Amino acid sequence: MSFSNSIAMPANSIDTLLLQLAVDLSAQLPQGEHYQRLLDSLNQVLPSDASALFILDAHKSLVPVAISGLSPAILGRRFEPTAHPRLAAILASRAPVRFEADSPLPDPFDGLVEGMPDGELDVHDCLGCSLYVEDELVGAITLDAMEVGAFSQVSEVTISTIAALAAANVRNVTLIEALRSSNRHQHSINQLLIEQARAQQGELVGNSPQMQQLQRSIATVAPSDFAVLISGETGTGKELVAHLLHAQSNRSDKPMIQVNCAALPASLAESELFGHVKGAFTGATSHRPGKFELADEGTLFLDEIGELPLLLQAKLLRVLQQGEVQRVGADKLKHVNVRIIAATNRDLQHEVEQGRFRADLYHRLHVFPIQLPPLRERDGDTPLLAGHLLDKVRTQFHAPQLHIQPRCLTLLEQQGWPGNVRELEHCLMRAALSAIQQGEQVITQRHLGLQQVNPSLSASIASVPEQGFRRAIEDYQKRLIEQALAQHDGVWAQAARSLQMDRGNLYRLGKKLGVV
Template sequence: MTSPANPLALIAPLIADLAHDLPMELRCQRLLTVLRQLLPCDAAALLRLEGDALVPVSVQGLSPDTLGRRFAVAAHPRLRALLDAPGALRFPLDCALPDPYDGLIEGAAEHLDVHDCMGCALRVDGAQWGLLTLDALDAGRFSGAELALLDTFASLAAATVAATRRLQQLSLRVEDERRRADAYRHGAAPAPATLVGQSPAFRQMAAEIDLVAPADLTVLLTGETGAGKELVARQLHARSGRADKPMVTINCAALPEHLVESELFGHVRGAFSGAVGDRHGKFQMADGGTLFLDEVGELPLAVQAKLLRALQEGQLQRVGSDREHHVDVRLVAATNRDLAAEVKAGRFRADLFHRLSVFPLRVPPLRERGRDVLLLAGSFIEENRRRMGLRGLRLSAAAQDALLAHDWPGNVRELEYLIARAALRARARGDGGTGLASGLGPIVSIEREDLALDAAEAPSTPGGAMAGGTETAAGGTVAACDLRQEVDGFQRRKVEAAIAAHPGNLAAAARALGMDRANLARLAGRLGVAVPRAARRPAG
């Protein structure tokens, strides 16, 4: 392969870019475009080193889901060798080390392995920053004479990265240093889950997280079930000044009404039956850190008043105690309800609603995030590849199209579980169901049928087409509807039937439904089910 006659003419625009404030994504794409003109190849990638993993910043010629992956250095010996090399490195054609991009190069008729690859570590301000990699499907595409050119280009790439970093806002630089400190502090622990996305909706949410995380304000996260509200709450804590303190989570919907107050504020010995000793509540456990109240809209009104006092004054009392305790807690709350509507209906206190929503932050549903679904899928695929011990796991083009066409009523959580199931099906098909796939085995491809997400239109029925129908995993169809309305309707019918079967005895109706009497009364009130006056009195 011959190099261009005038490499300087190609590099000159990149040098001129150093004087301009350009988005990082645009700079990286320009770098890779020029690199592939200087050294023609099938794929090129720029990866940033984050802790013990390499994260793709920009790619050309690789599958879109590559951007959502994190390549653990310990799991990819070729990437480790490039990081350790003093300069540019080309691997021998007979190198036995698996290539992390095998099967990921676009445009190949088959899931071909990479046959020739080289790369170079980037060092910025004397420290390792990441890697530049070049890959080709043809053996012998590269030669040793081109290593010097790659070394020179890597210096320019490092200068570009350094210039971009110096042009960033001071707040972003401070945040980056905090992330580095967290990485060093928790180096022995597994890397926490991170937010992944590039869509406008995701970028807006990420910008709001960057804005409010260090401000110590109370944040109210709203969004559909499965959209990732808890992960956003963890990001808010990790990027705050309380990151070295505990984050405590409590699901308000999972607690019986008579235990909510004890869980939040604690209790003293003898406060109620079963209180055999003093117990700290979640507020005291989170002192100095962050308390995450999930499904806060499910809190009983009586507890809402005490929560409001704790938020306003930082004072709380354990159940059964007259002594007040001071706590310093940052509160992050989440709900999938419309709390403003709940306030109008009298089911949520207006003053608490305003106190919680000092900074409202909406977590967008997956269907509003466009091609982010492929980035998230790539992240989940890499997790499953490591867990299953596969050499390579990829999405076929048809599978990518199916993911993009799906409406994702269950949001990111649905995608995570779907990828896990699809990976199992793909592995079983790829190794005959033996489960013996290994790091030296074939590359496993997730096909459309592995997803069980046929996007075909629902067939029409004798009564007319089922408009907006959704196909189920069993092959049937259900009419499109609001999930909460369906759940509320089902609960309303069950509650009405139980009350009718036990007239005048709410406790018996609650036992028939397998729930607490007070919870049934609260649920009936929320659903608008009338409870006869005689049934409101406790039995006995």
């Protein structure tokens, strides 16, 4: 490409940009805000209608950290250059790369431009710059303009200067955030363990105030030995938070043992937790350590602690108070040093009031409570989660060009998501499979199978006469049952308890309404 006839940007524009970058870099801003300020500053001096700033991660993937004029779902994704020829071309060049309006290379942002029908931008000018600090590639910038030839008005020297300023700023922000991170974590091994936890369990995705507060809570309590009680609805990520707490703790190099209290058979629960000796009961053919012993010096994660029987709650309390376990059938006590993390989707305070959970055990566990917000209360996080979850689908089904219509993101945000992130993930997976099976690369409302939520109560009432009063009541009952089942992973007993109904009656009603 040639910029020989292009116009240089006035020096005062560069000076203004440089000053703004310096001011923003020195400002105390939330994590990630520096990147958005950087991109906003670039957009003030370049004729861009849609832009994105990427950093290059350790796996050589491009991670979007700031966007303008594009769908927020992009922030939840990672872009593999091998799957996106334009991004690969940008990274392969030290000079700015311009793509003509009729370029045969697919645009990585097709269908993801805000304010356009279905997010499409068929005729436009596209420019990309790789970001280098000395000889190290640190990221990239992409710029799109609706006007063909818009970037020909800017000289190559100007664009290269801006790219150099942006690269230096990215490097400085990265170093600052790394220093802040090292102050929060005592051991370098923790970072590896956190990445392992994310790889195995997923990662906390979201920029909402609720998620920022959650991140602060985890960073605050993780280095201590305090017991942590994680509460939240089904699908909010309680297990992930438990793994991150352990990964960021001083016990991170010791084992984390997980126990699903809801799955413990009543007859074997004590043996599972505290172990047994040979001959303690029929079938005990050898000595066996319990979960507490296995977690010695590490962390014991008691998932669904609210399901633990009262008798076992008393024995658990004794261990927590005295730090000693006694195997079933043994006379000797064994001292253990275990950090307890518990999780529940029940209101344990209410369970205490109802006599179903011991008050003394509740207060022993409730040293540092963490309440996970439901997805419907996480402002603006649904599009980010959608982008992140679809990234996994693209990898799993080898569909790198698969994306979702921007208008569908609004639809997703309107849903109640009783099953939270897990329900959202299943919904997107079904939609993606439906689109792939039909040979399509764009997920639409038809694939999602979701209806537009009507916030007007009067509109809901107005629909009743058309279907009849009894049918409206039955539809409402069916939705309530389906929502309760989704919240409790399809367990009828738990769904009945949450609806304050007898399990048998609820099952019969569900069968009548076609839920079963």
